[in-house]
Amino acid sequence: MSKHLIDKPRINQGTRLGQFLKIARSTAPHQTTQTLIARLRAHPDQRLAAYTRIARGREV
Numbered sequence: 614m615s616k617h618l619i620d621k622p623r624i625n626q627g628t629r630l631g632q633f634l635k636i637a638r639s640t641a642p643h644q645t646t647q648t649l650i651a652r653l654r655a656h657p658d659q660r661l662a663a664y665t666r667i668a669r670g671r672e673v
């Protein structure tokens with residue numbers, strides 16, 4: 614069984630997806646990938662906050 618994208622080594626840190634995953638992990642650590650996905654679905658405001666931080670980083 615292949616690993617989920619979130620569970621793979623963090624070689625994609627420079628990409629927007631990598632930035633989003635890094636921020637999502639740092640704002641609320643999770644035990645499993647399913648827990649992280651469930652949390653992001655249940656709390657879209659946290660997902661929006663991560664995207665906002667990425668956008669602010671590009672403006673600087």
